Amino acid sequence: MEETQAAGIVINDENARCFMSKNLDALFNPTNIAIVGASGNPLKAGYVILQNLINIGYPKKIFPVNITEDQILGYKCYKKLSEIEDTVEMVVLITPSQMIFEVMQDLEARMKVKNDIKVIVCAAANYGETKTEEGIKRQSCLMDTAEKYGIRVVGPNCIGIIDNINRVDTTFVETLLPKESRGIRGGISFISQSGAIAASLLMLGASQPAPISFNKFISIGNMADVDFIDLLDYFEKDADTKVIGMYMEGYPEGRKLIDTLARITPKKPVVILKVGRSEVGAKAANSHTGSLAGADAVYDCAFKQFGIIRARTIEEMMDTLQAFDSLTLPKDENVFILSQAGGPGIYCTDALSDELELKMPVIEEESKRKLEAILPEMANVCSPEGYADITAAANVNHHVEALRIIMDDKNAGSVIFITVVPTFLPREELARGLAKLLKEEGYIYKKPVFVSIMAGDYVWDCRRILEENGIRTFSTPAQAVKAASNLVKYAEYLKSLDERR
Amino acid sequence: MSRFLNELDANKLLLSYDIPMAKSLCCRTAEEALIHAEELKFPVVMKVLSPDIQHKTEAGCVFIGISCKEQLEKTFRLIMENAKAYNPDAVVDGILIQEMAEKGLEIIVGMKKDPQFGPVIMVGSGGIYVEVFKDIALRLLPIDRYDAERMLMETKAYHVINGARGKTYDMEKLIEVLLSVSKLIQQDDSIEEIDINPFFIYEKGKGGKGVDALIKIK
Numbered sequence: 001m002e003e004t005q006a007a008g009i010v011i012n013d014e015n016a017r018c019f020m021s022k023n024l025d026a027l028f029n030p031t032n033i034a035i036v037g038a039s040g041n042p043l044k045a046g047y048v049i050l051q052n053l054i055n056i057g058y059p060k061k062i063f064p065v066n067i068t069e070d071q072i073l074g075y076k077c078y079k080k081l082s083e084i085e086d087t088v089e090m091v092v093l094i095t096p097s098q099m100i101f102e103v104m105q106d107l108e109a110r111m112k113v114k115n116d117i118k119v120i121v122c123a124a125a126n127y128g129e130t131k132t133e134e135g136i137k138r139q140s141c142l143m144d145t146a147e148k149y150g151i152r153v154v155g156p157n158c159i160g161i162i163d164n165i166n167r168v169d170t171t172f173v174e175t176l177l178p179k180e181s182r183g184i185r186g187g188i189s190f191i192s193q194s195g196a197i198a199a200s201l202l203m204l205g206a207s208q209p210a211p212i213s214f215n216k217f218i219s220i221g222n223m224a225d226v227d228f229i230d231l232l233d234y235f236e237k238d239a240d241t242k243v244i245g246m247y248m249e250g251y252p253e254g255r256k257l258i259d260t261l262a263r264i265t266p267k268k269p270v271v272i273l274k275v276g277r278s279e280v281g282a283k284a285a286n287s288h289t290g291s292l293a294g295a296d297a298v299y300d301c302a303f304k305q306f307g308i309i310r311a312r313t314i315e316e317m318m319d320t321l322q323a324f325d326s327l328t329l330p331k332d333e334n335v336f337i338l339s340q341a342g343g344p345g346i347y348c349t350d351a352l353s354d355e356l357e358l359k360m361p362v363i364e365e366e367s368k369r370k371l372e373a374i375l376p377e378m379a380n381v382c383s384p385e386g387y388a389d390i391t392a393a394a395n396v397n398h399h400v401e402a403l404r405i406i407m408d409d410k411n412a413g414s415v416i417f418i419t420v421v422p423t424f425l426p427r428e429e430l431a432r433g434l435a436k437l438l439k440e441e442g443y444i445y446k447k448p449v450f451v452s453i454m455a456g457d458y459v460w461d462c463r464r465i466l467e468e469n470g471i472r473t474f475s476t477p478a479q480a481v482k483a484a485s486n487l488v489k490y491a492e493y494l495k496s497l498d499e500r501r
Numbered sequence: 502m503s504r505f506l507n508e509l510d511a512n513k514l515l516l517s518y519d520i521p522m523a524k525s526l527c528c529r530t531a532e533e534a535l536i537h538a539e540e541l542k543f544p545v546v547m548k549v550l551s552p553d554i555q556h557k558t559e560a561g562c563v564f565i566g567i568s569c570k571e572q573l574e575k576t577f578r579l580i581m582e583n584a585k586a587y588n589p590d591a592v593v594d595g596i597l598i599q600e601m602a603e604k605g606l607e608i609i610v611g612m613k614k615d616p617q618f619g620p621v622i623m624v625g626s627g628g629i630y631v632e633v634f635k636d637i638a639l640r641l642l643p644i645d646r647y648d649a650e651r652m653l654m655e656t657k658a659y660h661v662i663n664g665a666r667g668k669t670y671d672m673e674k675l676i677e678v679l680l681s682v683s684k685l686i687q688q689d690d691s692i693e694e695i696d697i698n699p700f701f702i703y704e705k706g707k708g709g710k711g712v713d714a715l716i717k718i719k
Binding site: 252253254255258295297298299301302304307496499500 | 507519615617618619621638639640641644645648652655
């Protein structure tokens with residue numbers, strides 16, 4: 001700030017925003033990282049952070065800081081931050097919280113000489129969130145020092161950040177993801193107010209048929225500085241971010257948050273898992289990250305009003321984020337159910353009827369005739385309308401060609417495709433047949449198709465082939481319906497904006 | 502310190518934003534009451550006019566269908582007594598003589614300032630069972646016509662308005678009222694809370710009329 005003033009520039013909101021987002025650039029793409037509290041003990045977070053940074057292939061320099069060790073994982077260890085000669089833009093703090101006073105003193109010593117640190121990621125907990133005098137004092141020490149030097153702070157009480165484009169991973173979460181699967185580009189950027197939810201999402205994402213690689217991922221903990229709005233502003237402008245996901249418990253400036261979200265939703269979708277829906281849940285949220293949960297009904301109406309997608313469960317959120325990332329938006333609310341079996345088809349129809357936004361279309365007579373001509377005799381074509389059961393007698397070709405006919409029909413806005421693979425249907429061949437149609441022939445770009453291949457490990461490889469071809473699969477038809485419904489809601493919101501202009 | 506407007510002032514404020522309210526006149530004596538009642542034509546409604554008594558029905562200070570001079574005089578005294586009994590410290594501005602508005606579909610229109618979100622508008626099924634049915638929809642203010650339509654569509658009342666029982670009600674008037682509340686809040690920052698319940702809406706093309714309104718100001 002001092003520099004800007006010296007140059008005679010008036011600091012208005014826009015300038016302040018530029019200044020702050022510059023430091024957020026250092027958050028996602030820092031020149032060199034120091035890990036204060038790095039450890040040689042594989043059971044400690046300070047070890048996992050270093051390992052994750054190495055595994056993701058962070059291309060710049062890493063400096064572990066630890067008083068007792070000389071070397072960790074082949075990296076030279078420093079006793080103090082102030083000893084590091086190279087530039088350090090990011091400091092990850094994972095020391096016991098009681099040491100914050102010493103660490104900040106040393107950081108000040110460094111800043112007076114080098115003035116290079118731009119971001120602190122304080123992963124350690126036991127700060128302001130404890131609401132104890134000691135905890136609050138520790139957080140103030142961290143924040144006062146940071147503010148003095150214009151350093152942005154993430155946390156405390158968070159699991160860190162990941163950027164798969166710039167290959168940064170400061171988290172202490174072990175996802176068991178093999179090295180070669182790290183740093184894959186994805187379109188989902190995620191902000192979590194809970195570290196544990198963040199960790200479980202990373203682990204869950206890593207355990208999909210094809211792992212979900214987030215674009216940018218951040219756990220914000222106590223939001224002592226960097227908060228939802230800073231990151232939303234950043235993700236709004238980030239061309240690599242296609243869809244934004246959030247887990248939130250509360251935010252004190254509700255209206256400001258909604259105004260920020262309302263500015264973003266015309267450009268890219270935002271999916272939020274907002275907890276504290278029940279009165280008891282809201283109380284739990286208050287005592288958790290110390291945030292104001294806010295009246296849930298008001299959040300709910302604001303989300304509806306500004307096209308923000310509210311997910312009710314972790315599964316719904318993950319499915320919806322993946323759907324936004326990998327599929328085009330539907331042109332209307334009509335969803336055709338193409339099932340290989342009666343039971344799952346009816347189950348799906350029930351789930352679809354629960355979604356008031358969705359309708360089942362009457363497809364063209366021509367499509368019905370084509371389906372009847374190619375499918376096994378026992379197949380049910382459009383009874384009820386918008387529904388077809390190709391039956392267990394259907395072979396791979398029946399699956400692929402039936403899907404082609406529906407994808408070509410202009411009355412079907414989206415398609416839910418369900419199959420329970422019987423023993424006599426070759427799984428891999430099915431996956432390859434579908435991948436050829438959707439990916440190679442480009443059908444996936446025509447309209448959204450939600451593929452649910454049931455169930456469990458038996459069809460895992462089949463789903464993996466599809467997912468590796470960019471066709472996300474859903475564990476159950478009900479999950480496919482939720483994702484389909486959320487895409488329709490968002491598409492309808494965009495349409496309403498056009499109509500209102 | 503926030504305070505409530507008395508009903509007459511609340512009505513006047515709403516009327517100035519084209520929100521139709523039942524015609525009301527204030528009186529301080531039984532003689533004045535009679536002049537007003539004759540002007541509005543019997544039967545009339547009588548209510549206490551006090552910023553300190555919000556739950557007028559509970560206080561025994563609302564009487565409807567007052568149809569003659571004798572009844573009017575008796576009710577005048579009764580309201581004064583009941584008000585005193587309910588809250589001896591209440592400032593009583595007078596008694597409100599209100600036209601007996603034709604009954605319509607009961608709707609509630611409200612606005613409240615949320616500490617985190619600012620002004621929030623509400624619409625839904627009105628009447629005395631609002632709390633029981635909880636058939637309401639909310640939006641942050643300001644709203645446009647699209648928002649007003651969408652929030653109405655979220656309520657069950659919407660289906661009744663749209664002719665679920667054969668009769669179609671004046672949706673357009675209701676949308677106008679919602680937009681008027683939005684405009685009012687944008688222009689007048691001092692208003693903390695509005696509660697119009699019931700707002701009667703009539704058959705399509707025949708508009709609507711609010712018969713009870715509560716406004717809290719800063």
